[in-house]
Amino acid sequence: MRIDIRSISKRFGSFTALDRVDLSIASGELVALLGPSGSGKTTLLRIIAGLEQADGGSLAFGDSDVTAADPRARGVGFVFQHYALFRHMTVAENVAFGLTVKPRDQRPSRADIRARALELLRLVQLDGFAHRFPHQLSGGQRQRVALARALAVEPRVLLLDEPFGALDAKVRVELRRWLRRLHDETGITSVFVTHDQEEALEVSDRVAVLNHGRLEQVGTPEQVYRHPASAFVHQFLGQVNVFHERGQDQAGADPARVALVRPHDVLVARAADPLCQIPAVVEAIAIAGPQVRLSVLPAGAKAAIEAHLTHDQYDQLALSRGDAVFIGYSRAKSYQASDLPTTVDYQI
C-alpha cells in the first residue's frame, strides 16, 4: 500500500514537532525514519497510525485519503517501543486479539483464529510459546509477539516505533536482520522509527532523516551515507571530523566553509605527500575489532581528529604513540560553517 504524506505539520503547544513534511513511500517498501530525539520521527509515525492528529497537511494510503480516519479503520499494524503486550493474556491470546475483536459477521471461527495465531507464531519463530504469558518471555521474544499481533489483522501498513530500542546489542543485530528477511517474505509496506543510524542503514530500503521536525533528506542508505544533502545528515550518519579549510590544498579557500571528513576517509602517512600535508602527532591507538582507531593531534589544533585504518594500513605504517605523521583526506564535503551542527566529534 502506497503512503503519501503531504505537508504534514504538528505542534505541541509552542513546540513544533513536524514542519510541513512531505514523504512518499512506495508499496512494499521498508522505510526508516531516522533522527535524534525530538526530531518528530515518532510523531510522524503516530500520525500515520492515526494515534495523533496532524494540525495541517494530508495523508493518503493508496488512493484513499485517511487524514481524518479513525485508527481502527486504517488497517495499520503498530508495534510499540515497549511492545504493549496485554499482560493478562497468553502469547496466543495476544496474537489473536485483533481477530477476536472483529465484528461478529467478519470474525473468523474460533478454530480459524487459533490456527492463524499459531501460524503467525511459527512465522516469528515462537511456536511452543503459545501458552506463556508476556512476563515469561525475554525482550526479543516479546518484540516478536508484538510483531505477530500486529500482523494478525493483515494490516495494509506495518509501523514500528524504535523496534529494537529496548534490546541488548547482540539481540538487536539478530532481530533487525530477521526483520529484514521477514519484510522480504511478507512484502508489507513498513515504516520504522529509529535513532540508530547503523540500524537505519542496514535494514531499510530508504532512509528519511528528520531534524527539528523537518525532513533533511530521503534516499537509499548509500545516498544518505555517501552523498549527504546537509551538514546535519553528514554528521548524524556516522562520525565526522571537521576540517576548517585553510587553503593548503585548495586555492582561494573560504574561511566561512568547513569540510566534513569521515574517520575512514582520513589519510595518514609517515612523510608528507600531495594528499597528506598537515603535520600531526599520534595521541592514541586503539585496536577496535576490525579497525584501528587513531587519535591524531594536528600541529596547532585544540582537539585531536579520529582516523580509522585497516589492520594492513596500520601494519605498513608501524605507528606507535607520539610518532610524527602527516594527515589529509581522500573524500570530504564542504558546508557553510554556520550550518554546522553544534555537536561535532572532532575538529581542527
Add this chain to the structure above:
Amino acid sequence: MAASRRILPGFGLTLGVTVAWLGLIVLIPLAALVAKSTSLSWEQFWGTVTSERTLAAFGLSFGAAAVAALVNLVAGAVIAWALVRYRFPGRRLVDAVIDLPFALPTAVAGIALTTLYAPNGWIGALLEPLGIQVAFTRLGVVMALIFIGLPFVVRTVQPVLEEIPAEFEEAAASLGASRLTVVLRVLLPEALPALITGTTLAFARAVGEYGSVIFIAGNIQGQTEIAPLLIVIQLEQYNYAEATAIAVVMLVLSFALLLAVNLLQRWSNRRFREST
C-alpha cells in the same frame, strides 16, 4: 526458610515483630472474645445465634454490606477513572473530598444522612411523593454503608489505573477494538485485582460499621437492626456471653468471606506476577 543466607539481615527480627504485634493487637482480644462465649453451654450458644432476631440482624449486616460494596464497586471504579483520566477544574478538590468518609466521625455522617433522608429532610421530602423512604429502612442502612465504603474502592483502584500505560489502549485500538471492547477486555482485567481488593475492604468495613448506621436505621427489631447494634443491646442488658456469641459468629463469617476473597484475588493475580 533461611537455607541460604540472605544479604539483608532482619528476617528473624521482622517476623518476630509481626507475630508479636498480630498476637497482641489482633489475636489476644479475639481469643478473649471466643473464651468468653464458651461460658455459654452449646444449646445456649446455638439458641442465641439462631434466634429469629439474631438471624435477621446477620442477614441485614452481611446483605446490606454486600449490596453497598457492589454499588461502591461500580461507582468507585467510575470515579477513580474520571480522576485518573481527565483533567477538569476542581479535580483536586474532588480528590480530597473522596477521603472525607475516612476522617469524619461516623456518627456525624449518620446524623447528616438521617437529616437529609428523613421524610421531612431535603432529599427525603423529594423522594417521599415517589413512595421511596430511605431513612429508618433497610435502604437507609445501605446508604450509610455506601457512604463509608466509597473511599476504599476509589483509593485502591486509582493508583492501579494510573499505572496502566496509554499504549495498551492505543495498541488495542490499532488492532480494531471498539471503545467498549478496550474497556472490557484490556482495562478491566488490568484493574480487576484492585477492584476485588477495594470492594473487599469496603465490604469488610461495612460489616463492622456501627456509628453511622444506628442513626439512619431506625433500629426496628428484626427489620433494621444490624448485628453490631444487637451486640451493644445485649451488652447493655448485661448479657455478656450472648453478646460475645453473636460476635464470634460475625468473626467466623467475616474471616471465611475474607479468606474466600483472598483466594479469588490470588487467582486473578496469578496472571501478572511481574509487569512488562
